Amino acid sequence: MVADAPAPLPLKRRRRLTNIDPMEFEAAKAKFAAMKEKVGREIRVFQTSALSPSSNEMSNSEETDDFYEFTAEDYYRILATKKEDKSLKTRKIRDSEAAARRSKITKAIIRVRFPDLHTLEVTFHPSETIQSLIDLITKVIARPELPFFLYTTPPKNQIKDMAQDFYSAGFVPGAIVYFSYDPPAGVDSTVSYLGPFLQEEIMSLKDLEFNTEQRQQAEAAQSSPESKPAAAPVVQDHKPSQKKPVKPKWLKM
Numbered sequence: 455m456v457a458d459a460p461a462p463l464p465l466k467r468r469r470r471l472t473n474i475d476p477m478e479f480e481a482a483k484a485k486f487a488a489m490k491e492k493v494g495r496e497i498r499v500f501q502t503s504a505l506s507p508s509s510n511e512m513s514n515s516e517e518t519d520d521f522y523e524f525t526a527e528d529y530y531r532i533l534a535t536k537k538e539d540k541s542l543k544t545r546k547i548r549d550s551e552a553a554a555r556r557s558k559i560t561k562a563i564i565r566v567r568f569p570d571l572h573t574l575e576v577t578f579h580p581s582e583t584i585q586s587l588i589d590l591i592t593k594v595i596a597r598p599e600l601p602f603f604l605y606t607t608p609p610k611n612q613i614k615d616m617a618q619d620f621y622s623a624g625f626v627p628g629a630i631v632y633f634s635y636d637p638p639a640g641v642d643s644t645v646s647y648l649g650p651f652l653q654e655e656i657m658s659l660k661d662l663e664f665n666t667e668q669r670q671q672a673e674a675a676q677s678s679p680e681s682k683p684a685a686a687p688v689v690q691d692h693k694p695s696q697k698k699p700v701k702p703k704w705l706k707m
Contacts, residue, residue: 482662489659493593498575499652499659502567556580562620563628566591566604570649572660580621588616591633594656600645601636 490496559580566574592598605612635646
């Protein structure tokens, strides 16, 4: 299964909550807490630009096709590497190394892209299954009664194994998946590309960023007293001491 690389997306500017008044700060905090209680985890909502190229398009435009040609030199180098790995490492060692690499990855950031270019971002543990993502989407979409599916691209590949965890699916440290309704017969097919796709209260989080660091900065700004300017240090004027002239011993008057 191939997923888009978790490269930085061309996003619209999000509102920052570091320099806000206390009422706006508390309202935003309550909004995020209510959403977390409803869906079981913190989520973000933002919109991408239709005119911005995707990360795959940008990467494909950087190199020509000749760059990716598989040469005989590449083949023999890979073959030699495999022989060396087999001769120097037992299966137990390889499994141990794979388990160590997996234990270092503690989260999978999944971005669900909707046809109206809105994106839902949510963080899972790599050991959680894709079914947990399906369950969360069902809680936040505008029409949960309609069947839907997720897919990756390119090429378009529908995600069908819901029991697979995010690590095994290749969705770590992050991935972009795409949402589409699968309307049954008798339902207007335009529902597949006409929004809104997210519930109104979920959309109220759009472009609102509220992370732990910003929360600590805002709380510190509220609780800290106004700083007073430090008093300028007093510089004392030292006059040079005048020494009394001393008559040398060898001088006789």
